[in-house]
Amino acid sequence: MSYTETDKRAINTIRLLAIDAITRSNSGHAGAPMGLAPLAHILFTRITNFNPREPKWINRDRFVLSNGHACMLQYALLHLSGYDVSMEDLKRFRSLDSKTPGHPEPHATPGVEVTTGPLGQGFANAIGLAVAEKHLAAEFNQPGFDIIDNHVYCIFGDGCAMEGVASEAASAAGHLRLNNLIAFYDNNKITIDGSTSCAFTEDVAKRFQAYGWHTEVIEDADHDLQEIEAAIRRAHKVTDKPCLISLKTTIGFGFKRQGTGGVHSGPLAVDDIKALKITAGFDPEQTFVVPEDVEELYQKRAQEGIQKHKQWDDLLAQYSQKHTSAGSDLYRRIAGLLPEGLQKVLPTYSSIDKAIATRQTSGNVLNALQAVLPELLGGSADLTPSNNTRWPSAIDFQPPSIHLGDGNFGGRYIHYGVREHAMAAMMNGVAAYGTLIPTGGTFFNFTSYASGAIRLSALSRVRVIYIATHDSIGLGEDGPTHQPVETLAHFRAVPNLMVWRPADGNETSAAYYLAITSMETPSMMVLSRQNLPQLGNSTVEKAMRGGYVAADVEDGKARITLVSTGSEFCLCIDAALILRNEHGIQARVVSLPCWDVFDRQDKEYRMGVLPDGIPCLSVEVLSTYGWERYSHEQFGLNRFGASGAYKDVYKKFEFIPEGVVKRALATVEYYKDWPPRSPVSRAFQQWNET
Structure with a gap:
């Protein structure tokens, strides 16, 4: 020395x-x-x-x-x-x-x-x-x-x-x-x-x-x-x-x-x-x-x-001859390739399937993907049962010497403990290593603890997947300390971060597919605690465009568009029925689960979803900040929530079909004499620049 x-x-x-x-x-x-x-x-x-x-x-x-x-x-x-x-x-x-x-x-x-x-x-x-x-x-x-x-x-x-x-x-x-x-x-x-x-x-x-x-x-x-x-x-x-x-x-x-x-x-x-x-x-x-x-x-x-790299290449070649399957899989991962047919394993749903929370449809997707995607490395910040992040066959990532069940370093599920910020930052390191795709869960409200690392995920262009459950006042009794209202607006504002708030199982599957296939973009899954119905007109393919028309009417007859995400989307479907049956007003209903992906679509498509001449009302039980990009009027929650059973809390703030109807009628009345331009019809789209 x-x-x-x-x-x-x-x-x-x-x-x-x-x-x-x-x-x-x-x-x-x-x-x-x-x-x-x-x-x-x-x-x-x-x-x-x-x-x-x-x-x-x-x-x-x-x-x-x-x-x-x-x-x-x-x-x-x-x-x-x-x-x-x-x-x-x-x-x-x-x-x-x-x-x-x-x-x-x-x-x-x-x-x-x-x-x-x-x-x-x-x-x-x-x-x-x-x-x-x-x-x-x-x-x-x-x-x-x-x-x-x-x-x-x-x-x-x-x-x-x-x-x-x-x-x-x-x-x-x-x-x-x-x-x-x-x-x-x-x-x-x-x-x-x-x-x-x-x-x-x-x-x-x-x-x-x-x-x-x-x-x-x-x-x-x-x-x-x-x-x-x-x-x-x-x-x-x-x-x-x-x-x-x-x-x-x-x-x-x-x-x-x-x-x-x-x-x-x-x-x-x-x-x-x-x-x-x-x-x-x-x-x-x-x-x-x-x-x-x-x-x-x-x-x-x-x-x-x-020279050491050359010797390693020779060793890997010998390894692949003796351990053919493992060698082939490692070569695939090093090359940054995904297994073929990934989309085929995604769960799909129809309107006759039972209502379940999107945190559960998320768990279903993870279970389906892990079987064909060995690079998937799951985890949670001490909220595994609530986040639905651990698939049934998962083995814990643990040092073998501490004898925790069948845990070992080959395990694919990490217990991060109550360490949201470290979890996010560690996931950035896992992704940066290469050949692995980390996922990690917590309550949506607690992603604020991890926001520094999440921002760096986007800046670093690493493929990590944040699973953020209990996404709104819909979590109920835990009250305002746990009910996020401003958090979605915060993360939607982060460049190069796909933020998804799916309304049903098909939209959840679409979110995960794009998260897995977007090599330089982190994703956040914002998921409900409460059960949500499976939509009649949703498909994985439609949701992959970030936004689509879920309920349309004949050309020239629509007097309002209701646009929503997540748990409020079904309220808009019910409100559209009331508007038609009780008020003679035809309403279109649009699902917009991911703004970032929707913004990448060509203008013709976006104008078809949110056309000229029809006033648009957004409905989301969170801050209205940012919704002016997609709607003329906004129904949201620009205050903290309340503690109580989630249905009671929704009713308190009028997030019920009748509450949507009341605001839709006011919107139709306001715009009756001057049909507005589409909110996506702009001179330029600053948010869509490279």
């Missing part, structure tokens, strides 16, 4: 590349890259296995920089290691449309695994990556064939350590005994406000010990390279725990103001930079310099990774 002058030069090269890029952009965080450069150099030249020519090699080690503001550290490493991150890319740090954005994003930069920036998220993603590796290893490895055996390495700082999502995820990792995970705590005791002593004085290593982690402390991580590497090697030998290595580093190492809040993200003094370069043996007048011996050192490591 000897270290040479080239290693020291390489560490300084990482630091100075970060400084030069940040100085050039006049934006960024230099402090953490300065302190973490020794660890990062060791990881990328002596520890991690990767192939810069094929960044998506499935058995590569994963590296996550959870304190994503330090991303110039990662960009410098990717450049040195031979990834498609050029010196020009480093010079364009934080510039528009560059490969080096202000925080790491996987779709922007080859070699970045997950999107980090909001603190704690990357740490929880890393635990999801470790879960995925454990599951796939248990599923595919055979004697003599360790096809999946990579490690996950994660760096996090004081900010991540303070965030609740990281604490939730660390607790889960300790329970799951993920010994393939090594996390490095950058213990520099500085945040934006200055010394952490103003807000954070706990012993993080002891906290992680209580979670069930193996812990190591490096007292001088600025200089003691041998001990850093030795600690990692010791961590590799731990067989029953995740590992935390706490490194006491100096933020802004080498600057005059090192170790202070002034070097976290403050401006860099020109004289200070020149002095640092001179001390490191670099020309103070030159920028973006990589010494030849440093370049050769990193190229050598990259070649070693390329």
Whole structure:
């Protein structure tokens, strides 16, 4: 474990590349890259296995920089290691449309695994990556064939350590005994406000010990390279725990103001930079310099990774000859392909089928899919019986050593515990690993706890499926604390997130089919607690368009369109009958289970669903926010709910057929002398732009 002058030069090269890029952009965080450069150099030249020519090699080690503001550290490493991150890319740090954005994003930069920036998220993603590796290893490895055996390495700082999502995820990792995970705590005791002593004085290593982690402390991580590497090697030998290595580093190492809040993200003094370069043996007048011996050192490591990938390919080929079915399935998943005939297994319903809650039709779909989709990995945040997320034959994902029933790492159902935020963030990591499709359930109201991670699902373009049951005042007696009213509007506003609120079983099946087949889009299933009838005119194919006419009338005779979703749709069907039979008014009824998918349809189709000349009334027992895009008038709930039996609560707020009729009559009367344009007839559709 000897270290040479080239290693020291390489560490300084990482630091100075970060400084030069940040100085050039006049934006960024230099402090953490300065302190973490020794660890990062060791990881990328002596520890991690990767192939810069094929960044998506499935058995590569994963590296996550959870304190994503330090991303110039990662960009410098990717450049040195031979990834498609050029010196020009480093010079364009934080510039528009560059490969080096202000925080790491996987779709922007080859070699970045997950999107980090909001603190704690990357740490929880890393635990999801470790879960995925454990599951796939248990599923595919055979004697003599360790096809999946990579490690996950994660760096996090004081900010991540303070965030609740990281604490939730660390607790889960300790329970799951993920010994393939090594996390490095950058213990520099500085945040934006200055010394952490103003807000954070706990012993993080002891906290992680209580979670069930193996812990190591490096007292001088600025200089003691041998001990850093030795600690990692010791961590590799731990067989029953995740590992935390706490490194006491100096933020802004080498600057005059090192170790202070002034070097976290403050401006860099020109004289200070020149002095640092001179001390490191670099020309103070030159920028973006990589010494030849440093370049050769990193190229050598990259070649070693390329060779290891080739050896792995050969091993997988041998594996596939001996284990034909498993090998074929793994190749399929790596290629991102789905089994053929997936749509054929989706449950379908007719109007004569009994009324059941969409949380139950969701469970029926999951049970059907899991039999033909082995990459489906289910779970719930301690609400399994209520969410209907566990199929009857499911085996729990658990460490075999704790002897919980028949649980093992090959199990496909994860008990996330009461950890909604960690569940969502871990699911992002599972999806980012590749070859798996995670689902996770909670009550719709509690997705607000997880909203930070859900937003990153959409930004990261990962295929995760959120199952959100008990979607409205229809959950009844638990009252306003559990009844979401604003939550649907919130998530509908998130770009690249398909939000479904199906009205029956066919719409639920359609929602899952599009969720499974949309490779770069997360989905949210917003589902009822109460039973809903199966609709007479719904089909899976119709629902796949996001919106369709469920009850029409003869051309020219309709005087109003009622548009709705979920549990209120059947109210509109009943209201249309009352309008016709008691008031002589013909009403069209439209189901709009997914706004995002409906918006992708061509204008002719959308105009056919919501045509010109007919006033449109939306009906949804949630906030009316956003419905002006599809209706002229809105009947919703712009206040908190009430505690009581769900039918009583619906009646209190007039979400009954008669309540819909009253508002429909008022709408018809208001628009009788000036037929309106369709709400989808616009000069441009801002929400539909790429």
